[in-house]
Amino acid sequence: MRADGHRRRQAILREAVTLSTVDGLEGLSIGNLAKALAMSKSGLYAHFGSKEELQLATVDEAARIFRQEVIEPALRAPAGVGQLVAVCDAFVEHLRRRTFPGGCFFAGAVLEMGSRSGPVKEAVAAFQQGLVQQIGEFAGAAIAGGELPVTEDPGQLAFEIMGVILATNAGFVLGGDDGVLDVAGQVVRRRLGVATDGPGRA
Amino acid sequence: MRADGHRRRQAILREAVTLSTVDGLEGLSIGNLAKALAMSKSGLYAHFGSKEELQLATVDEAARIFRQEVIEPALRAPAGVGQLVAVCDAFVEHLRRRTFPGGCFFAGAVLEMGSRSGPVKEAVAAFQQGLVQQIGEFAGAAIAGGELPVTEDPGQLAFEIMGVILATNAGFVLGGDDGVLDVAGQVVRRRLGVATDGPGRA
DNA sequence: CCTACCGATCGGTAGG
DNA sequence: CCTACCGATCGGTAGG
Numbered sequence A, B: 001m002r003a004d005g006h007r008r009r010q011a012i013l014r015e016a017v018t019l020s021t022v023d024g025l026e027g028l029s030i031g032n033l034a035k036a037l038a039m040s041k042s043g044l045y046a047h048f049g050s051k052e053e054l055q056l057a058t059v060d061e062a063a064r065i066f067r068q069e070v071i072e073p074a075l076r077a078p079a080g081v082g083q084l085v086a087v088c089d090a091f092v093e094h095l096r097r098r099t100f101p102g103g104c105f106f107a108g109a110v111l112e113m114g115s116r117s118g119p120v121k122e123a124v125a126a127f128q129q130g131l132v133q134q135i136g137e138f139a140g141a142a143i144a145g146g147e148l149p150v151t152e153d154p155g156q157l158a159f160e161i162m163g164v165i166l167a168t169n170a171g172f173v174l175g176g177d178d179g180v181l182d183v184a185g186q187v188v189r190r191r192l193g194v195a196t197d198g199p200g201r202a
Numbered sequence C, D: 001c002c003t004a005c006c007g008a009t010c011g012g013t014a015g016g
Helices: A002-027 A030-036 A041-045 A051-076 A081-096 A105-113 A119-144 A154-175 A178-192 B002-027 B030-036 B041-045 B051-075 B081-096 B105-114 B119-144 B154-175 B178-192
Strands: none
Touching: A002 A030, A002 A051, A002 A105, A002 B002, A030 A041, A030 A051, A051 A081, A051 A105, A051 A119, A081 A119, A081 A154, A081 A178, A105 A119, A105 A154, A105 B105, A105 B154, A119 A154, A119 B154, A154 A178, A154 B105, A154 B119, A154 B154, A154 B178, A178 B154, B002 B030, B002 B051, B002 B105, B030 B041, B030 B051, B051 B081, B051 B105, B051 B119, B081 B119, B081 B154, B081 B178, B105 B119, B105 B154, B119 B154, B154 B178
16 A cells, blocks of 8 residues: 555654764664664665755755744734744654654754755755744734834844754753753744743742 | 774774764764774774763864864963954864864764763753853953943853854855865954954065 | 675884 | 784675
């Protein structure tokens, strides 16, 4: 059945994304992935013709999961500042529920692939640039809607929020505990002039 | 001569740091490093008894270079806000002069080693935590000196500045051009209420 | 999907 | 510092 083949492929890719957040997209090996899935290497080659094809499909699957867990919740929030806060909150929850053992797939992939060339690097770069652009659009809407002063620059604001996201991921991956996760929401709310739901308040 | 041996060791480690910013600390192989230095693998084992020892020495050398190029210039700036701005500017220059092909060594090492265990991860974590603490002390001095309101939190401010640093590195590594490098200074000066030397102004 | 295999490279060692 | 080697694993293929 086609549906079964698709589910099998998706299960493989989910495991590939998971392993990549620990070992990297280059450190991900066909042998390790096969072992984790209790199948043979050549079984994997029936789905992906080469390691590069596997890497590209892994990036696609990681993008799908990130969109589902982080972007889509933000898009459902009220346009403007609400979406800026929501994208940070959704990212924090993405980390908190430990979707992947190595934190955010793309934070790692950007640094691993950034200084390389080829289709995998291009795929990672395209996703990252799309994310920054999406956040910039949220910021633009907040300014256009009068929630933020017209002296704000959407690109700079997107850069700042990307910084909060990356600092949160780095702190979380390194510390392994949820301690850092509350800082992101506090910082971004303070920066945008939104009331903070501090701890100790219901 | 001891001095020659020390220089040789340092040259090896400089190359090891350089290669690590592209291939990672795990992707750094004894064979590749030996080839880059035009020596044999066993020649490297005369300096480092194992790959883990090499990795630890590589982290130490990267820390030395980072302190020299980023921390020390900041320490020479006026205490308080001046040091917060200076640490960002020095980091940007560290990237601009392309010290390493893969950007900031520690930005990559933190994500690569974060979800692992062992002495190499601990060494990377210790450096990163020391850096955040150092920036937090700069922020504390700025608040104590009345340059920033007492409602500011040094830890949150250090987190924000680490975010600016990480977003700058990610953008630079991915884009490969100097375009992002001016944003960091603008964002951090605006955040701290310091006058911006915008482009078009001498 | 499987077993069985290929040459290349991995970290590391023996012996000099 | 060197050559020569070890077993293990790498990405990938042949043949089923």
